[in-house]
Amino acid sequence: xxxxxxxxxxxxxxxxxxxxxxxxxxxxxxxxxxxxxxxxxxxxxxxxxxxxxxxxxxxxxxxxxxxxxxxxxxxxxxxxxxxxxxxxxxxxxxxxxxxxxxxxxxxxxxxxxxxxxxxxxxxxxxxxxxxxxxxxxxxxxxxxxxxxxxxxxxxxxxxxxxxxxxxxxxxxxxxxxxxxxxxxxxxxxxxxxxxxxxxxxxxxxxxxxxxxxxxxxx
Amino acid sequence: xxxxxxxxxxxxxxxxxxxxxxxxxxxxxxxxxxxxxxxxxxxxxxxxxxxxxxxxxxxxxxxxxxxxxxxxxxxxxxxxxxxxxxxxxxxxxxxxxxxxxxxxxxxxxxxxxxxxxxxxxxxxxxxxxxxxxxxxxxxxxxxxxxxxxxxxxxxxxxxxxxxxxxxxxxxxxxxxxxxxxxxxxxxxxxxxxxxxxxxxxxxxxxxxxxxxxxxxxxxxxxxxxxxxxxxxxxxxxxxxxxxxxxxxxxxxxxxxxxxxxxxxxxxxxxxxxxxxxxxxxxx
Amino acid sequence: xxxxxxxxxxxxxxxxxxxxxxxxxxxxxxxxxxxxxxxxxxxxxxxxxxxxxxxxxxxxxxxxxxxxxxxxxxxxxxxxxxxxxxxxxxxxxxxxxxxxxxxxxxxxxxxxxxxxxxxxxxxxxxxxxxxxxxxxxxxxxxxxxxxxxxxxxxxxxxxxxxxxxxxxxxxxxxxxxxxxxxxxxxxxxxxxxxxxxxxxxxxxxxxxxxxxxxxxxxxxxxxxxxxxxxxxxxxxxxxxxxxxxxxxxxxxxxxxxxxxxxxx
Amino acid sequence: xxxxxxxxxxxxxxxxxxxxxxxxxxxxxxxxxxxxxxxxxxxxxxxxxxxxxxxxxxxxxxxxxxxxxxxxxxxxxxxxxxxxxxxxxxxxxxxxxxxxxxxxxx
Numbered sequence: 001x002x003x004x005x006x007x008x009x010x011x012x013x014x015x016x017x018x019x020x021x022x023x024x025x026x027x028x029x030x031x032x033x034x035x036x037x038x039x040x041x042x043x044x045x046x047x048x049x050x051x052x053x054x055x056x057x058x059x060x061x062x063x064x065x066x067x068x069x070x071x072x073x074x075x076x077x078x079x080x081x082x083x084x085x086x087x088x089x090x091x092x093x094x095x096x097x098x099x100x101x102x103x104x105x106x107x108x109x110x111x112x113x114x115x116x117x118x119x120x121x122x123x124x125x126x127x128x129x130x131x132x133x134x135x136x137x138x139x140x141x142x143x144x145x146x147x148x149x150x151x152x153x154x155x156x157x158x159x160x161x162x163x164x165x166x167x168x169x170x171x172x173x174x175x176x177x178x179x180x181x182x183x184x185x186x187x188x189x190x191x192x193x194x195x196x197x198x199x200x201x202x203x204x205x206x207x208x209x210x211x212x213x214x215x216x217x218x
Numbered sequence: 219x220x221x222x223x224x225x226x227x228x229x230x231x232x233x234x235x236x237x238x239x240x241x242x243x244x245x246x247x248x249x250x251x252x253x254x255x256x257x258x259x260x261x262x263x264x265x266x267x268x269x270x271x272x273x274x275x276x277x278x279x280x281x282x283x284x285x286x287x288x289x290x291x292x293x294x295x296x297x298x299x300x301x302x303x304x305x306x307x308x309x310x311x312x313x314x315x316x317x318x319x320x321x322x323x324x325x326x327x328x329x330x331x332x333x334x335x336x337x338x339x340x341x342x343x344x345x346x347x348x349x350x351x352x353x354x355x356x357x358x359x360x361x362x363x364x365x366x367x368x369x370x371x372x373x374x375x376x377x378x379x380x381x382x383x384x385x386x387x388x389x390x391x392x393x394x395x396x397x398x399x400x401x402x403x404x405x406x407x408x409x410x411x412x413x414x415x416x417x418x419x420x421x422x423x424x425x426x427x428x429x430x431x432x433x434x435x436x437x438x439x440x441x442x443x444x445x446x447x448x449x450x451x452x453x454x455x456x457x458x459x460x461x462x463x464x465x466x467x468x469x470x471x472x473x474x475x476x477x478x479x480x481x482x483x484x485x486x487x488x489x490x491x492x493x494x495x496x497x498x499x500x501x
Numbered sequence: 502x503x504x505x506x507x508x509x510x511x512x513x514x515x516x517x518x519x520x521x522x523x524x525x526x527x528x529x530x531x532x533x534x535x536x537x538x539x540x541x542x543x544x545x546x547x548x549x550x551x552x553x554x555x556x557x558x559x560x561x562x563x564x565x566x567x568x569x570x571x572x573x574x575x576x577x578x579x580x581x582x583x584x585x586x587x588x589x590x591x592x593x594x595x596x597x598x599x600x601x602x603x604x605x606x607x608x609x610x611x612x613x614x615x616x617x618x619x620x621x622x623x624x625x626x627x628x629x630x631x632x633x634x635x636x637x638x639x640x641x642x643x644x645x646x647x648x649x650x651x652x653x654x655x656x657x658x659x660x661x662x663x664x665x666x667x668x669x670x671x672x673x674x675x676x677x678x679x680x681x682x683x684x685x686x687x688x689x690x691x692x693x694x695x696x697x698x699x700x701x702x703x704x705x706x707x708x709x710x711x712x713x714x715x716x717x718x719x720x721x722x723x724x725x726x727x728x729x730x731x732x733x734x735x736x737x738x739x740x741x742x743x744x745x746x747x748x749x750x751x752x753x754x755x756x757x758x759x760x761x762x763x764x765x
Numbered sequence: 766x767x768x769x770x771x772x773x774x775x776x777x778x779x780x781x782x783x784x785x786x787x788x789x790x791x792x793x794x795x796x797x798x799x800x801x802x803x804x805x806x807x808x809x810x811x812x813x814x815x816x817x818x819x820x821x822x823x824x825x826x827x828x829x830x831x832x833x834x835x836x837x838x839x840x841x842x843x844x845x846x847x848x849x850x851x852x853x854x855x856x857x858x859x860x861x862x863x864x865x866x867x868x869x870x871x
Binding site: 605608611612613614 | 802803804805825826828829
Binding site for chain 1: 527531533536576579587652732737
């Protein structure tokens, strides 16, 4: 049996796994979980798979992984023969990638939470979440600005890694939670760079780049 | 602000019937008023206003319907809901920071398919909207658009190539739109997709999608998530139209023939005096 | 001797009345080819604009509102020399005129259907907007390099005051005596900060964009050809300035030791 | 801003529009004129006092005449357009350049 991904179409975290598998050309079997409105992720059948009741979950044979960042690391290690998505030979590079994987969690807790509030009506102190999300986005903007000085388009270098995939969804989706990108020119350029990657797939709230289909101008 | 009678005295969705758990009240806001929905131990569902008074109640199409006023009419009928062989799918509420009327109007629009639902409901270069028929049916006081055809790149999961798909649209109430669409497994029949909108305020609403499909194969959750995917593609559009209220005076806009349903809907709202969620003077 | 580069022409004098009516909205490098962005300008009539760059590099600014059904054009996309609305794909040329309506592909739209346009000029690494056609651009010349833009939740006047009053070491760590920066030129849109030591001279030009009440965007340029670590130091200086401004305090007068070193 | 007038490739046609209903608000004429100018149509609009309706002659491509009908059928909030009747008009006389309001004297 191949890979199975317990998935929810509107989950930015599940999208991380879908996106990396698309970029790596990995086949998998999606299993849709009725997160909303059914709340299936908190019901016994699903809790038997992931007691934490969170999505996504990746199952590969006997292995079950319940954290989107861990899933990215696993997929890259197992399926990326070029060793560019999660290079581990240089401890400094590995350390920096792990730092951004942890940072992705802060995006989920702030911008991701604001989105769940605004989109699905989940209870939250929304003003606080938005303020905190802007603080996190300012950190990301500052780092991407410095990467730009170095001539690097991505979080840890000139190539994308799982760090970029981990931070991309909830940054790109933040307008769904009332947090726009007007103040963040470096983030805007980075989001476009990721959307231009060969094999990129979209999700609701992240439209594709229609400009890639260029037309002859009349 | 005062809420016009036509807005007050109508039915709105307040909950999904199946998801109400006995003894666990849910609260929602309907046009600024907080309502509590409770399935009691005797399995009876009740809707109560903040002052404790009981609100009108109708259970239909998988949803709990209520009102902050006194509806003088029964909830609109969807005859297809009673047809044998259909599968009912409740897709859940999605919140949108826009006028409920904008959400309904967008649901009536096909010209955006190639740009907003790319490669699903539409695809360039198949962008042309052929003339279709729109009428306000006075006998039932509803807006109908018929003979709507649009190119769909992948009408069914099994379909290899795109094809022209037929649609009909029906607006039986200001905050409700019903779409009829060629059923892939039964080419002669229509699948029915309803959008039931609850105004929270004039610029904020919850939209519940509901489907009655001829489909024996698909996984229920896959169907729900397909519909959520489509609606969430629309959501960022709806939240970024200026103004947030739906203009009843189109002075700042340029409707063309492809917008005929939109104009008919707005005319109908104007005639009914449905001003909740509407902008009266163009700015 | 990068630090000794002089401004070729700061373009600003104390008496300069500035370029009335022209507002900076983005550094050139932050609006790449086919880029589309939103810019808000706080004015008597607050503006919500879309600013975009065509394939050939031309920049344009319109009201951020599709004439068809009001969708924000900043969600749109650029193909060739046209901006398309994301909602129904209506296409507009750089002059704002509608060129194509996908739902009616055989019709040539009349020139009278169009987006409301603004003057948009790219000048010396910054993109400027004006509503006033009678007012020719008299924009600052700096000849510098874009550093970054950042938003600050304070009014422009507060920021200018803070910049004027505060001792701001612009030079990097490792200097024996961090120099104080002073404003050497200022006009209505911009100011130039200079910091000179024996080893180096640094200039920052800061252009102000009033975004909304209480919010200002700073578009910052520096001397050209600064090394990466110094640019990082200056970017971090800008962050510290923002922190200071937003927290009502005075500028923290110490250099972040983790910032880049300045090596003569 | 001055724009080059584009050549209209489509067949231009001329139609007479009659808007009836509660159309007495005098500002409706301005509204119609504004709409026609926005659509680049040539022609005129006037009040037919005797008939209690508004009539307009408009010339342009069919799609834009349709847009004219749609926009005006909704109109400003002070107006209720019950019906719009359109009929082709063989106009031998010169059409005005642009669109204007005809007063009773015209």
